[in-house]
Amino acid sequence: MTSISTYIEQNRDRFLEELFELIRIPSVSAKQENIPDMIRAAEFLKDSLEKAGASKAKIFPTAGNPVVYAEKLISPKLPTVLVYGHYDVQPAEPLDLWKSPPFEPEVRDGRIWARGADDDKGQLFMHVKAFEFMTGTGTLPCNVKFMIEGEEETGSASLEKFCRDNKKMLAADVILISDTTMVAPDLPSITSGLRGLSYMQVEVTGPDHDLHSGIYGGAVVNPCNVLCDMIASLKDRNGHITIPGFYDDVLTVSRKERNEMAKRPFDREKYMKSIGVDDLGGEKGYTDLERTGIRPTLDINGIWGGFTGEGTKTILPSKAFAKISMRLVPDQNAEKTASLFSDYFLSIAPRGVNVKVEYLHGGEAYVSPLDTPEYQAAAMAVEESFGKKPIPVRSGGSIPIVSTFEKILGIKSILMGFGLDTDAIHSPNENYPLFNLFKGIETIPLFYSHYARLKK
């Protein structure tokens, strides 16, 4: 019988060709202009899953981008794995910083360079190919379902309803997701927790048109200055967020658990070098890993207002905007946090300006227990393919839909991701190492067989 590694070896070029075809579709969910591309990406995946052996594959329209569903059900006696992924990608801007065009994937230095190379087209593709291998060789030991959405990068707006409407079809024992990172190939890890997210947009309006900054400056309240003042007052000098009630629901992590977490190796110098900074900073009283793992944050994702072109323009701007998002930890609620933010932000607006706050999207944090057959199957699979027992890691990122799955479908998720922190997801020059891609395809069938055995 063909082994998975032989299968990968034999099909390596075809795998890359197929993945590149998917990557070339600029399925940026944040942009209206890419709606036709969303449909193309969904159709591509439906076809791929059918060819890979799905007995049913269907595109479900939603109020937003379509969801691709596929399944191969062998026996009601076997456990069912629901694979989740997303075919939408982040915007590629700023384009001028890419070394090769974001939607023209190419291999350099053993990595695929393209938007979506890792997040999540590359990682999702591994599941399609592992599935193709298992069905082709008759070694599929579980029932499999696929649910692939096209709105993850904009908050999975349609997926909650899709889950509610299709609870029966989606019934499963575990949701398997590859949309996270591991510490390093020689230090494999499994994501055991995710932060939640509340993503806000604020708009400060002063005068109803841009004014001459000389004629009016001094007497008219400047919305850009106001926005800076307001944002500055969202944190104190210790990096604590000042929004009243913000920390009320934060679950205290025990000293013992923090000590456990501290054992994870962390090379501060290497970390700083990889992102080009000469120091780190954040909330007082916590380590770097705690700041990204178990503590909530407040970051500006974007800010703009007034004249931003070349040269000088002496205006007192009419408007200023910012996109501000907060990463949440258990048991913070995304909507409640958005509302605390909004109340506070409006309360600190000075006279002379008009402030609007909008909650763009969000989701709750998620924690996965380690003593379940699901987690154990993943840990065994990773250990077998990477040769080292993976460590559980609380990630700073968010996949808001994971907590929604638990709430609506009652199914826990396993975050068996194969990305690396150096993959520059959401950034220019996103990339995905070929090693990780092929190692991922190799690991997935191992998960299925360990899981089937443990659930027997």
Add this chain to the structure above:
Amino acid sequence: MTSISTYIEQNRDRFLEELFELIRIPSVSAKQENIPDMIRAAEFLKDSLEKAGASKAKIFPTAGNPVVYAEKLISPKLPTVLVYGHYDVQPAEPLDLWKSPPFEPEVRDGRIWARGADDDKGQLFMHVKAFEFMTGTGTLPCNVKFMIEGEEETGSASLEKFCRDNKKMLAADVILISDTTMVAPDLPSITSGLRGLSYMQVEVTGPDHDLHSGIYGGAVVNPCNVLCDMIASLKDRNGHITIPGFYDDVLTVSRKERNEMAKRPFDREKYMKSIGVDDLGGEKGYTDLERTGIRPTLDINGIWGGFTGEGTKTILPSKAFAKISMRLVPDQNAEKTASLFSDYFLSIAPRGVNVKVEYLHGGEAYVSPLDTPEYQAAAMAVEESFGKKPIPVRSGGSIPIVSTFEKILGIKSILMGFGLDTDAIHSPNENYPLFNLFKGIETIPLFYSHYARLKK
């Protein structure tokens, strides 16, 4: 003999056609792409001045945009008036807010709507046409020189050298400038003071590429948050600027002079309504007019960083920028202020980011004495044409080159402007009332005759 009002009446349509032709040239000095337009605008003005009766008209190349010089010298016994103006305009962005295209002038509601309609093509054009009238009717009572530059909106970078190199050619008794406003047609005023300017650009760099805000957020210093913190700390809660030494050279305006200034009518409600705000604000301890007239300011003209597009992108940005300008009053020095700003701004940068400060341009404040024949001639001319004695007004705006003229050429300037605060210069929908345009053409020959008489 034809009177100026008859002349205007007879040539009204031609005047508008000619002005529109000048306005249609998009001579935006802040943009590299408009360099050919700068040359076209300069050539247009050279031709216009020749046709209007200049005995010499020439385009002087500079390191930047060319300067148009023209003259009509009648007699060394007569006083010489040097008319200064500029053919460059502010960028028209944001374009979507214009009711008609910025470079396609049209007349609506008795006003010309276009970029440059007032600042300064419209106001400059009045001088060309008044000159045409005086030469055509043989009534020119002074020698006249014109110096028209193309870099006023970006800081007149080449004009200082031009003045130094051509001191003899530019020798004059007074510089006459129409590039300012009056309070209202029924409340004419002459600008007796201008604020100076120091225009800065700052750049805060955190990580060397945009990062995933979930994975890195909390531990990596966010340059957008830092920029807001830093800008917020440039003023205290009373609106005082906190830069050490900033106020050291500010000339105290006496209580008596402040009381005089307070007599100028100011309808706060009408002012607020005209710009669409429900309150004003600024430095504690000063009135609205004092805040724009005799006090220095610090305003953000533009701010940008991170993701500013539609939707959401969860990045921790690599960079944040702001354009920050300070309006100065006597005896603040622009370069010294820029250097105080720079020193302080760099000193408050936290660890984990790299901050750059650039001084883009600036100039000193200017105050014109009221008891000179120059000011008196202007006051008489305005009183005669508008039917009311003009009041002297300290304007908040800056024409940095005015103090340079005094320094290099040793000539005082008269700021006889005919614009209105509602002309929206530097804003979308810039406009210039036809009434002011034609009243301006009518007033200028009166200035010449009063001046010639007073200087006799």
